[in-house]
Amino acid sequence: MIVVRAPLRISFVGGGTDLPDFYHRRPGRVISTAIDKFVYVVVNRTPMIDKVTARYAITESVEKLEDLKHTRIKAALSYHGINKGIEISSFSSMPAKTGLGSSSSFSVALIKALNAFQGKKIDAGEAAEAASHLEINLVGEPIGKQDQYAASFGGFNIIQFNPDESVNVSPVLIDYKKRLLLQDSLLLFYTGIARAASSVLTEQKANIHSKFQTLSEMADSVPEFAERVMREDISGLGAMLQQGWLKKKSLASNISNSTIDDLYNAGISSGAYGGKILGAGGGGCVMFICPVDKKDDIRESIKKVAAEKNLSDFREIPIKFVQSGTEILYNGDHFHTSFS
């Protein structure tokens, strides 16, 4: 059995510039950090069972790989030439579709686990690249590459997407004081509205050429965000988050809606410096950067709005930043190759 863990992420600015239609014209850039919420993928060898079994929200057990419903597991197994004698399960500390990149975290963990299953060790760059290939080329999701790289490398990074498809991951080297200061200045709420990134990104992708200037400004603002993190300019970071969010809203009609706007405005009018929606939009999480002494006021007013809107799954998500990337926590798949 092999156990792999991948972190979820929060992204600050630059989202959307990781789509190929943009970064083929000029480099895209995002800044994000891994957080202490994880997806786990467990792969088990079943030499006596000539089937492929996948356990997630449901359990599937098929004789022929092509009958598997889970598109990414199916594509990944096919790519690795595995069609029987394997059982794959996933576990998560968060529900799906929250805008925290969980589906790509799953893909990176799956890729790392399947490589280990075949006795291959791959590094963070190779795992991110392979997971991007799986999701974008093999499954055909209209998504970018930022989440795969954020999950694979872990930590706090600027991720740059180059026209030649190469990606540079530059860690923002902040000490624990700066890290904890920013972490303590954040509030994160799950709106209770689950959305698939693909529904929003399809329209956003179609708009890329008309919104090229806006996206360029978003990519260009990334280094400034990192500098403000270094300077501990919390109010400035909040303002940048807000500018980024307003730009992002203009990219596609369904990125925001009246519920999201009301939640967002409640946070700002209770004293947040700025905020944004995490993920492609349409739902997911809302995040604020705020003065520490305003956190309770913001919590109260945003909860009130959520109750008025009947968002039954709405809740605060406490987070910590983590350095962890996608990692093999346990590899006990030795018996089939050892003499014992």
Place this chain on the structure above:
Amino acid sequence: MREYVKNFSERVEALLKNLPEEEIAKALNILQAAYERDGRIYIFGNGGSMALATHWVCDFNKTVFSHNLDKHRRRFQAIRVPTTDEEITAWANDIGFEMIFAGPLQNYLQDSDVIIAISSSGNSPNVIKAVELAKSRKVPVIGISGFDSSNRLNQLADAKIHVPTEKGEYEIVEGVHGVILHLMTKYFKDYFDHLIAKAEK
């Protein structure tokens, strides 16, 4: 005599003023990630570097948490390899001196671990053998070296902590390595103290 002392300390001072901050920061991140996944840290080197390794293990496993030993149930797992002198002689005598680190390390090394390799020249064959083992398993490597920056350890490491000196300046290189290793200890000691103070506020 005074001039000799002054001259030596000035050379050390110049190096201390130009520590490779970014690479040290990367090393601290690698150690933080290992802690988060409960991985182990294997450290090794020859001669004086082995003494540095053993000293660091003591500090990292205990001193880091010494202000709040009871409050940290999970601590670092830093281990010097080989863990026994007998293994050094057994590997050296039976197989060859170049295997004294890689041989024993192969018994322990898991995917979730990291290694710290210390070598003033950065070219000690036994150190490089163990680093190559870690690299082949994609285990992160913190390399602490001296002399010329083109040394093999500095090329292979993920965090390249290099102290540039003329070839053969062991005393200066090992002295600065000691300071860097203590910096790592102090960073995590301050960090964990800060977390405890914050939680108690």
